[in-house]
Amino acid sequence: MTHIGRCLTAKGVKPIVKYQHAFKNTYLYGSFSPIDGDSFVYEIEGTTSEIFYKYLLEFSKHKPTELKVIIIDNAGFHSLKDYKIPVNIKLIRIPPYSPELNPAEKIWAYIKQSYKNKVFENLDNVKKWLHNYVKENLTENTIMGITHTNLYNKNYKACFEF
Numbered sequence: 001m002t003h004i005g006r007c008l009t010a011k012g013v014k015p016i017v018k019y020q021h022a023f024k025n026t027y028l029y030g031s032f033s034p035i036d037g038d039s040f041v042y043e044i045e046g047t048t049s050e051i052f053y054k055y056l057l058e059f060s061k062h063k064p065t066e067l068k069v070i071i072i073d074n075a076g077f078h079s080l081k082d083y084k085i086p087v088n089i090k091l092i093r094i095p096p097y098s099p100e101l102n103p104a105e106k107i108w109a110y111i112k113q114s115y116k117n118k119v120f121e122n123l124d125n126v127k128k129w130l131h132n133y134v135k136e137n138l139t140e141n142t143i144m145g146i147t148h149t150n151l152y153n154k155n156y157k158a159c160f161e162f
Contacts, residue, residue: 006116024123028111028130029055031070034103034147037140038063043127047075053083060086071102103147107138110146 009015029052030041040062042055059068068089072078074096085091099105114133120126 026123026127026130028108028134030104030107031059031068032103032107032138032143032147034144034149037143039107039138039140039143041134041138043130047077049077049079049083052077053080056080056086056089060088064088071104073099073102101151103149106146107143110142 026043026045027047028041028043030039032039040059042058044051044055056070059070066088069092070089071092071094073094078091078093080091094101111130111133114137115129118129120129
């Protein structure tokens with residue numbers, strides 16, 4: 001679906017933007033570090049607990065000796081009571097209606113800004129655009145700049161001060 005955003009036009013002229021509405025979608029799962037800008041992004045078609053669990057299994061293999069702390073909200077597919085979470089992953093559930101506490105939400109907003117006013121012929125073109133956008137634009141410096149918050153960075157540094 002085309003997400004309509006602001007654009008420049010002459011004063012008094014209503015902007016004309018191509019619009020497309022289709023009922024096909026894909027999802028990006030991602031984890032982004034405000035500490036060092038590292039990221040792990042996983043694209044798949046669906047939002048179920050099983051898919052989220054598969055994401056966690058794949059993420060646990062990314063830098064396997066590193067402890068990963070993942071901030072999650074109360075989405076139904078984040079319910080993993082029937083699954084064994086990998087030992088190098090810890091989940092922290094944030095309170096309802098507080099997306100500002102999740103660094104990933106800031107990244108999704110950043111991606112959505114670039115996605116506005118675009119029309120794609122098919123879902124494959126959307127996926128290609130997403131893959132290229134993530135690869136080319138989500139550098140470590142960009143991720144740290146977007147997700148930086150004293151809430152996490154200050155507490156992380158405090159853990160390593162002696």
